Amino acid sequence: ILAVTFTNKAAKEMMVRLSDMLPVNVRGMWIGTFHGLCNRFLRAHYKLANLPSTFQILDTQDQLSAIKRLCKQFNIDDERFPPKQLMWFISACKEDGQRAKDVVVRDEETRKKAEIYALYEEQCQREGVVDFGELMLRSYELLRDNAPVREHYQRRFRHILIDEFQDTNKLQYAWIKMLAGQGDDAAAGEHAMPGGSVVAVGDDDQSIYAFRGARVGNMADFVREFEVQHQIKLERNYRSFGNILDSANELISHNSKRLGKNLRTEAGPGEPVRVFEATSDFAEAQWFVDEVRELVRGGTARKEIALLYRSNAQSRVMETALFNNGIPYRVYGGLRFFERAEIKHALAYLRLMDNPHDDTSFMRIVNFPPRGIGL
Template sequence: MLFETADTAEPSGQGLSTSPLLQNLNPEQFAAVTLPATHALILAGAGSGKTRVLTTRIAWLMQTGQVSPGGILAVTFTNKAAKEMMARLSAMLPVNVRGMWIGTFHGLCNRFLRAHYKLANLPQGFQILDTQDQLSAVKRLCKQFNIDDERFPPKQLVWFIAACKEDGQRAKDVQVRDEEGRKKVEIYALYEEQCQREGVVDFGELMLRSYELLRDNVPVREHYQRRFRHILIDEFQDTNKLQYAWIKMLAGQGEEATRGSAPMPGGSVVAVGDDDQSIYAFRGARVGNMADFVREFNVTHQIKLERNYRSFGNILDSANQLISHNNNRLGKNLRTEAGPGEPVRVYESTSDFAEAQWFVDEVRQLIR
């Protein structure tokens, strides 16, 4: 897998050397911000300024007239990150960022379904269930249908339903292997019916129903493929199967995304992520989405952000050495110009409580 350096990246757009937006970027950040309008993977190490790169790229695309504010879709993983991005954009350009499509997967899908609630078969004022609401709904269902909550604990049923939705599966799509699995699928189906009847959706449903509407409604799909000319995804290593399928649908990639009489060419996708920071496999994240993206989108522009602005050299050297033992890495080595810093100490505690106590003692000593 080949990665560009700042020297090999193609310049694109206008005003590369004169725009104040591009001042104080390091060479790798500059190359990432000024990428041409094509699919790209930015492998961004911890503390390498990826939020700055994403925000500056959006501002640069608008400043150079390559896209209007309405033609950008930027996906973050937390509401805090989305707010930070919008605040930075407001400081960079005189543009109303509140109307832009910048937010989390769930926030953007909520906005999408509010706009198309009839097509999504939802009431106009549909309510969103949080985790506790969802658990209460499953408990109510178990009581109504006399389901043994010791054999089928409600919390585990919630996890099962969420995992199915993250895989893009309705109850009818789930493969049943045994009697326990059959019962769980039956409960999933009952839960779906109850939510539809009551006009409520959980977080997984926001994603799944948005994806299904894009997949099944050609005019809606082509409208958004035409609209979003630049799609930027943060924390790409944390995306799950359904989220990646949703991105492909909007970008016009794959057989399902191009069905119709006049399939639309999708916009460019810039994915920013770090396979070394993939820690959410337990909740459905697929670090393999990064390699799939490179292959399926025929990505030719790949840039590594390896200069770290957060830590000293000794910490980075230790982290680089430790992570080097991981298999199937895309590969990078963080570096810094901040000097070596203090030597790294290793402390092994006897328990989680002892570890917490040691940490508190260290903090107390540091603030004396």
Template sequence: MNSSLLSGLNPPQLQAVTLPLQSALVLAGAGSGKTRVLTTRIAYLISTGAVSPHGILAVTFTNKAAKEMVTRLSAMLPINMRGLWIGTFHGLCNRLLRAHYREANLPQTFQILDSGDQLAAIKRVMKQLNVDDEKYPPREIQNFISGSKEQGLRANEVEAYDPYTRRKVEVYAEYDAQCQKEGVVDFSELLLRCYELLSRNQSLREHYQERFKHILVDEFQDTNPLQYQWLKLLAGGHNSLFAVGDDDQSIYAFRGADVGNMQELLRDFHVEAVIKLEQNYRSHGNILDAANALISNNRNRMGKNLWTAEHGGEPLRVYEAPNDVEEANFIISEIKQLHSDGVRLAEMALLYRSNAQSRVLEHALVSAGLSYRVYGGLRFFERQEIKHAMAYLRLMENADDDNALLRIINYPTRGIGARSIEQLQDAARQNNTTLFDAAARAGGKVAAFVGLIEALRSATVDLPLPEIIEHVLHHSGLIAHYQSETGAKRREAQERLENLNELVTAATLFVHENEEDNLTAFLSHASLEAGEHQAGDQD
């Protein structure tokens, strides 16, 4: 083992990293070095010969965290990182379902619906069932379906004691049937389908239990009931579950997270070692004193007290404004004072809890003549022009994807109006087929659209991934459409063209980073990237 591997760890970190082969819970306070502990634990297990790289399963909550873990490990160990299973719950379930798509009753090229696509699919189902979208708001139905799946419940398992809930269950059941017909899955379905597959397929379950001797989980306090059951299933009765989390940072209950999973872990896995990482390397003493004082009021804490070797730092100030306008005015006066003291605007950051708050703040900044830049907003794969391009690629890969077809059948405009699309949907319902099958039997402009998709598919069959995308962008008419924009729309169209060019670059980078020149894999990557950002947006 490399002797430098453990150097610089404080005593609790060292204890966590070098634990015997057993399940453990590491209570890691904010800024206490939990990522270092997780990655060093993996490196320690591999370098001491306790497990091969193939015997590790590491679960994170974001793609960024997974990439950071891989980067750190590659600097620690001279091994090929591709053998390691490190990723998010959804990413790992996608990987497993791709490997066993037949057993999971999915097509090989199944597509992943992001939040927007899922909502569109639900609206289609509600329209088919004549469900009143004022009495049953589609986003409420979306949350109901996702919430049920995150509890591990199919439509026929949801308890419905009243007509209102029974109607929501009907939509859930029909939505599931529609997704199965189209060969698409939403984010919650990835995990539920994977859990069901492992539950019913003993040989497959035993294969992965035998393989993954060590399961490590980041941000364990954010796991929901189904995620915990999935981890238990893979751990079986003999594998080690090493969970890192902080009950004091559990803020996603609205999204189904259950901090009670920490107590269940202690009981289910007979955890003897609860290690507390309490030394903070991020903040000064005054901030930690305030944080400790506030969090001490929480009930049912597992208990820890953050401390730092740093000095107190600046004292904290709290200003309680009577309303949002006064709050914005106070912030502007603070910015002006700092600026007059020589602090550059580029060195100031303004944080707010929800996007809805930005309007008042931006108005105050503009009124004060202060230049600013908003970070966040739409991510790359959520942009309209990118979703159009991806819809062409999805439909080429999976002709049963009705969502993709509806997005692009008349984009760019090709003379297929709302009435023609309604007739197409009626024909598909009557014949119990997908929209693409119904379109293939139609005539005129609808048939020409089918011909376009089939021509794109046949022309790109042997091309590398970046060239597939470049071909589709040009021959679908998307590039010409944006190039033809004039007047006020010209500047916006130019930005959209730049983003479409960036999509080709993104595909090139994907091939380089993943060593996969595969359209299905790229489409999954794009959906997982978009979906991760949207996971918390349903409030």
């Protein structure tokens, strides 16, 4: 069994539930995120993948630092080719399964970006590091190009389960098809088992990650390519009242190419949905303050009131309005533990001890604590 989730939290919860249900040790089971499972796969086959046994993984910030270092080394104009945009370009190529040589060059800008992508690949290979996109792409390439390895895993994983399928990108879907022995990407050998079973759970109406490569069309492709005979639609909702579901159903019905479903509930209609359009962000914040005061006067506890916003940049005006009106509040979120500077510095020291060729980690800690070293 191979079970794929999108977050470490979901993978850990699945392991805990299974350990409570099964009389066997579940630690050896292949349950995790796409990147976590590909990391495990490459650790087991690092020689075939042309990687050192102690290869390190670059997170997004480390990847950006590596690209900035590359731009400086090769005198690349960072105004014409901002490092962050180069990072997005490289990640998008990898999510589409493209190496630098595969990039379709339509203009001079794309040609230059492809050249930088090639230089970045050489740098990562030299330093023995991989980014998140590389974990997936190199795993896919190893399965595609090595028939014995591919056939071994096709025999091993007879049942594949994928959660949040609407968030998969082109490469992840191709990886799943190959492991399942399905489609042109599988290229099954003479000893390959017949296709394995795949259970995909997803909601095409919740696909919100197209900006980072997610392809909602994978769901319709899955139904067609795997010749799915039995779709189970989970249409009963346990979280919301009828008015919310009616509004959601009406709004999402305008989306094209949906697999289609109609949410319902037995919780009753609930309060009507209200829409307020403000003239400015300040007017919006004042409206929210007035709403909070009205709710509190009506007996609602402050801890029962929540404000959701799309980006952290929107919180400043709201926070200022709440503060100026003496309304206590708490902001949830912020930097995760492993994204804190001091933690990243400590990890960089450990990585450099393990791999002296890791220039990205060296650049992070060479002046932390400050040593007055000019670079």
